[in-house]
Amino acid sequence: MTENVVMAKIFLIINLKTLIVGLLSVLSTYLCMRYGVVADFPLTLIATAIVFPVVFSINGAYKRREQALTKYSDLKAFGKALYFATRDWLDHSPESSRTEMKRLLEGLFTEIKHLFSNNIEQVRQNEEAVYRRFSALSKFIQSDLRGNGLASGEVSRCNQYLSKMFVSFEDAKHIYQYRTPRTLKTFSDIFISLLPILYGPYFAFQALEYSPSVTYVMPALFSLVLVSLSNIQDHLENPFDGVGEDDIAINVQEFVRRLYD
Template sequence: MHVIKDFLRIQSLQTIIVIALACGATGICLRFDVYFDLPTTLIGVAIIFPIVFSINAAYRRREEALGHFASFKGHAIALYYAHRDWVPEDSSEHANRMKQLIENLLHSIHHYFTAKNGDEDRFQEVYNRFSEISLSMEKLRDVGVSNTEISRCNQYMRAMMIDFEKMRNIRLYRTPTTLRAYSHVFLNTFPVLFAPYFANLSNEHNLSVGYLVAVFYSLILVSLDNIQEDLESPYDQIGADDLNLDVVDVYNRILFDKTDE
């Protein structure tokens, strides 16, 4: 059941349009006796290879985003533990403050990456959260935390900022635009270009054969293109393999005061 559900998720209006064009063009070729035996390897060279290349590139970007987000969360937890465990006396005030700041930062990052346009206000909000964390670390000096430990906290925050910027670059700079445009052009012209080939199959075998092959080719090619589109942005929460950025509730159970143990 899940397999069928996931398969249906990668279908779109473009699937219906391309199938309709392929069947319509095939019918026109049959009507006017236009038959050609075209090499099917042309489909692989012109359409499948560029799409598969783009899928591989998009998948690598998703894996990189996963790694950066994992690093970001790990450093955030380490920063919280520093506020909880490095303060010589009662640390609950500092731990609770950092817990709230990290939750606010995770919310801001989730809002920024899932927004359709990723506007500047949301981007500025993320760095406002980083600024609040930086100011929070300065308060540790007043309660006896050493400069070396403060420096370590700054390294944690620096790593978090770098991971965020790497995730942001994955969103801003996608797989080659010209290659995707090339694939879309050939994908949409394919039903017309190969209609004589499908008509030839119907003429040589059975009327339904040409139409069935046209439908299968269209379904396969558009599905591959839609898979690439879903992987293209790992943050938009549309594809089945997108990153789950709404993790505040999960990590809220990890960020606890040691007095609660």
């Protein structure tokens, strides 16, 4: 792993917000020490107002990511099943049919990737493109597979695979659309920004026991930990956006390449 990759990962959770909140908390501590404003605030307030809601949100976002991963694997599995049906269920499978099925699946997964990696405001427009691809697959099953002699029962099975792809796509789309509770996220953001600053009197009180060289380590560390937790939760919110390290990568070309003839 190169140094640039390591630094890029670090800056995913330590960003401008971390710097601003850290500087403001250090400034607050400095002013409180300068003017003798000290207080022994309870740390349970930080645990209640920040740590618990953020950890709850991270846990919820991670579960949504795991659900999205399951739905994406279902999409791939049923897509491959359709391709194998085209390849193996016909007595004499034309190469043109296999090529067309690959093209249709590639187009479908390309549009799905485009939908999930773009702004949620464009979901309706992008969703229409996905369903046009689904419609093309449905027509292919009826016209090409049935037209080449696939038995009606096996055509019905292919349509079942397609319907299960519909369900998996809709489930993944709802995970993309509906995030963890927004009011809880807003609540956490407010207190993450304010509490390290409002706790200046506490840091000033604690600094009485420290040497001058480490006076501002505590407020800086508090800000770093709290804002970093918030950034981790932000990156987990949309598991398809390709920003965080834990996002789901939709590799269309790799999927198509693994559709062996």
